Amino acid sequence: MKILVAVKRVIDYNVQIRVKEDGTGVVTDNVKMSTNPPDDNAIEEAVKIKESGKASEIVAITVGEEKAQETVRKALAVGADRGIHIKADGIIEPLAVSKILQKVVDKEKPDLVFMGKQAIDDDCNQTGQMLAALLNWPQATFASKIEVKEKTLEVTREVDEGLETIEVSIPAIVTCDLRLNEPRYASLPNIMKAKKKPIEQINASDLGVDVKPRIEQLKVEEPPKRKAGIKVSSVEELVQKLKNEAKVI
Amino acid sequence: MSVLLIAEHNNKEIKSFTLNAITAASQIDEDLHVLLIGHNADEVAKSLSLVPNVKKVIQVDNEIYENYLAENFTPVVLKQAENYSHIVCSANTFGKNLMPRIAALLDTSQVSDIIKVISADTFLRPIYAGNAFATVKSSDAKKCVTIRPTSFEAAQTSGGTAEIIKADTHEAAKNTKFIKKEEVKSDRPELGTARIVISGGRGMQSGENFKLITDIADKLNAAIGASRAAVDAGYITNDHQVGQTGKVVVPDLYIAVGISGAIQHLAGMKESKIIVAINKDGEAPIFSVADYGLEADLFEALPKFLEELNKLNTIQK
Ligand SMILES: Cc1cc2nc3c(=O)[nH]c(=O)nc-3n(C[C@H](O)[C@H](O)[C@H](O)COP(=O)(O)OP(=O)(O)OC[C@H]3O[C@@H](n4cnc5c(N)ncnc54)[C@H](O)[C@@H]3O)c2cc1C
Ligand SMILES: Nc1ncnc2c1ncn2[C@@H]1O[C@H](COP(=O)(O)O)[C@@H](O)[C@H]1O
Numbered sequence: 001m002k003i004l005v006a007v008k009r010v011i012d013y014n015v016q017i018r019v020k021e022d023g024t025g026v027v028t029d030n031v032k033m034s035t036n037p038p039d040d041n042a043i044e045e046a047v048k049i050k051e052s053g054k055a056s057e058i059v060a061i062t063v064g065e066e067k068a069q070e071t072v073r074k075a076l077a078v079g080a081d082r083g084i085h086i087k088a089d090g091i092i093e094p095l096a097v098s099k100i101l102q103k104v105v106d107k108e109k110p111d112l113v114f115m116g117k118q119a120i121d122d123d124c125n126q127t128g129q130m131l132a133a134l135l136n137w138p139q140a141t142f143a144s145k146i147e148v149k150e151k152t153l154e155v156t157r158e159v160d161e162g163l164e165t166i167e168v169s170i171p172a173i174v175t176c177d178l179r180l181n182e183p184r185y186a187s188l189p190n191i192m193k194a195k196k197k198p199i200e201q202i203n204a205s206d207l208g209v210d211v212k213p214r215i216e217q218l219k220v221e222e223p224p225k226r227k228a229g230i231k232v233s234s235v236e237e238l239v240q241k242l243k244n245e246a247k248v249i
Numbered sequence: 250m251s252v253l254l255i256a257e258h259n260n261k262e263i264k265s266f267t268l269n270a271i272t273a274a275s276q277i278d279e280d281l282h283v284l285l286i287g288h289n290a291d292e293v294a295k296s297l298s299l300v301p302n303v304k305k306v307i308q309v310d311n312e313i314y315e316n317y318l319a320e321n322f323t324p325v326v327l328k329q330a331e332n333y334s335h336i337v338c339s340a341n342t343f344g345k346n347l348m349p350r351i352a353a354l355l356d357t358s359q360v361s362d363i364i365k366v367i368s369a370d371t372f373l374r375p376i377y378a379g380n381a382f383a384t385v386k387s388s389d390a391k392k393c394v395t396i397r398p399t400s401f402e403a404a405q406t407s408g409g410t411a412e413i414i415k416a417d418t419h420e421a422a423k424n425t426k427f428i429k430k431e432e433v434k435s436d437r438p439e440l441g442t443a444r445i446v447i448s449g450g451r452g453m454q455s456g457e458n459f460k461l462i463t464d465i466a467d468k469l470n471a472a473i474g475a476s477r478a479a480v481d482a483g484y485i486t487n488d489h490q491v492g493q494t495g496k497v498v499v500p501d502l503y504i505a506v507g508i509s510g511a512i513q514h515l516a517g518m519k520e521s522k523i524i525v526a527i528n529k530d531g532e533a534p535i536f537s538v539a540d541y542g543l544e545a546d547l548f549e550a551l552p553k554f555l556e557e558l559n560k561l562n563t564i565q566k
Contacts, residue, residue: 009385013379013512013513016380016512017378017380017488018375019381019383026376026380026381028378038494041383046552048405062355065282071372073528074384083379093357093482094349094357094359095352095353095356095358095359097355098353117474118492118494120300120377120378121376121377122358122376122377123361123362123376123378124361125345125349125361125362126349126352126361126510127349128349128360129319129345129346129347129348129349129350130349130350130352130353131353132350132356132384133323133349133350133351134353137424138320138422138424138425139319139320139346139350139425141319141345141346142342142345142346144487146542154428157342158342158486158487159342159343159488160341160342160343160432160441160496160532161433162430162431162433162486162487163430163431163486164426164427164429164430164431165429165430165431165489166426166427166428166523167425167428168424168425168426169423169424169425169428172424176301177494178477178481178494179318179481179487188405193494203531209427213358213360214357214358214387214388214389215360215385215386215387215388215459215512216385216386216387216388217383217384217385218384218385218386219383219384220381220382220384221381221382221384222380222381222382223375223379223380223382224542225521226538227540227543228523229270229532229536229538229540229542230540230541230542231536231542231543232541232542232543234543235543235553235554235557236557237547237555238541238543238554239554239557239558239561240527242523242525242541243540243561246523246540246541248445248501248502248522248523249445249469249502249561249564
């Protein structure tokens with residue numbers, strides 16, 4: 001079985017975002033970048049399945065600028081076998097990413113595609129479902145548990161009401177939740193080894209996919225700030241304030 | 250131009266977030282039709298027809314829609330889509346799972362999780378866990394939009410007289426099978442719509458200690474929330490998680506107990522009207538968004554809090 005894993009390079013989740021003064025976006029210069037967190041879970045799950053003997057190859061893929069390659073390199077260091085970097089600059093919307101991934105799936109013919117449930121920069125939560133639609137494959141989104149069976153996967157999904165279990169036949173798309181597993185760190189020897197693993201680079205334009213954004217970002221601004229609050233010195237004072245000042249209890 | 254909204258329901262009742270989405274959808278265009286896909290859901294159709302903002306209810310009934318699978322719903326929506334300029338639903342796990350599947354097949358770039366309708370093609374949406382707001386304009390002919398329910402009032406539920414029409418079903422998807430849903434049933438108000446929410450974090454130290462929180466929730470008729478750390482540690486189930494990858498809540502009163510206030514948690518609660526933080530670390534970032542901060546050990550503060558609440562002879566419900 002072959003697993004394709006999509007990883008996106010995003011601003012590190014610990015960075016306090018700053019909005020550019022001219023309203024065109026957020027500051028990315030000299031800002032720490034990392035793999036989108038749930039994409040680390042996607043890689044980890046693929047590696048675990050390979051370790052259990054149920055998968056033979058893991059291919060990590062990213063779509064983005066030159067530096068996005070680092071994200072693929074990191075995936076190689078934790079256990080992916082080879083990488084693909086589709087080069088494209090600027091904002092590539094989930095629809096375009098999914099069309100690109102569709103082309104790659106047609107060529108690579110993986111049995112499973114693992115992705116994150118949501119990119120923490122655009123917070124779109126779309127790409128996996130879109131790819132599943134374009135391929136007419138089943139989708140198991142927001143996965144917190146995956147059981148690989150003969151020709152199917154049994155997936156536990158995190159939904160608003162609690163947990164849902166579905167069975168999807170292979171080939172399938174899975175989008176991963178953070179609770180799926182505990183991503184491992186790359187060991188130094190594995191980081192060294194990853195440097196020798198191949199990464200194929202392809203220009204998005206050579207795939208015949210129109211990546212031009214359909215959504216124009218007119219303005220990016222800071223959210224309204226909250227008024228500074230106060231510290232109370234006791235529980236009694238807190239309850240009094242809630243009752244008489246805020247009038248919420 | 251008309252808007253088609255996909256209703257979320259459990260075949261007996263409309264899910265409350267659908268009512269918030271109805272409000273947003275009718276701001277896009279007043280000619281709002283609701284698509285109800287389900288099984289034996291006549292009661293739901295009836296109550297949707299009573300919502301004044303709804304102009305028509307399109308009901309699709311088949312046992313294959315008893316449980317909701319995006320693979321089964323999508324072809325039904327696509328069949329209806331040609332008559333509409335906008336397809337919308339709420340941005341909860343229902344809509345997030347379903348809408349992109351529809352959008353891709355309509356070759357539309359979806360606008361996710363809007364918090365404001367600026368015009369029929371322009372919307373406001375949070376990005377980077379709500380640390381920035383983007384005004385975005387869609388150039389697609391047909392627009393697929395999901396709506397952050399807590400940013401819109403719930404629509405009224407009586408006085409309307411929409412007609413209910415039946416529409417065709419589609420064959421069931423072969424490659425996806427529903428197995429089970431483990432729903433956490435509770436008598437407490439729903440997290441997404443409760444007037445008061447009290448949440449516990451890693452500082453609670455154990456699932457048993459959450460009793461300190463439940464006692465207060467009972468007293469205040471509040472819903473119970475949690476940080477991801479508390480869910481990950483197994484203190485409480487995932488449906489309680491508030492934040493960027495959990496639920497967004499906007500109650501009148503949000504009480505964060507033993508929660509540090511990571512940006513991913515703030516993303517889910519910082520629009521609350523009044524925020525209270527109880528934390529023993531005076532430097533915890535949660536205090537920067539709290540209207541009232543109490544620097545204290547929660548194991549002393551919570552029992553005392555309950556005691557003080559018990560002294561109040563009236564508590565607003
Ligand atoms: C991609 C991504 C998405 C995420 N999504 C979410 C999300 O949706 N929701 C979410 O909550 N988190 C989310 N997180 C995790 C988030 O970054 C934090 O790790 C998490 O919110 C921390 O939870 P916490 O505040 O309970 O724990 P901690 O940060 O460990 O804080 C515990 C707090 O309890 C206080 N405390 C301890 N003991 C006591 C005591 N006896 N009395 C009083 N106070 C005490 C401490 O001072 C501390 O401030 C996400 C992370 C990532 C990377
Ligand atoms: N540019 C990209 N390159 C690789 N994977 C991506 C890219 N954009 C999105 N993805 C994948 O799709 C998931 C969901 O992203 P989104 O739909 O943008 O929230 C991410 O977690 C990734 O796995």
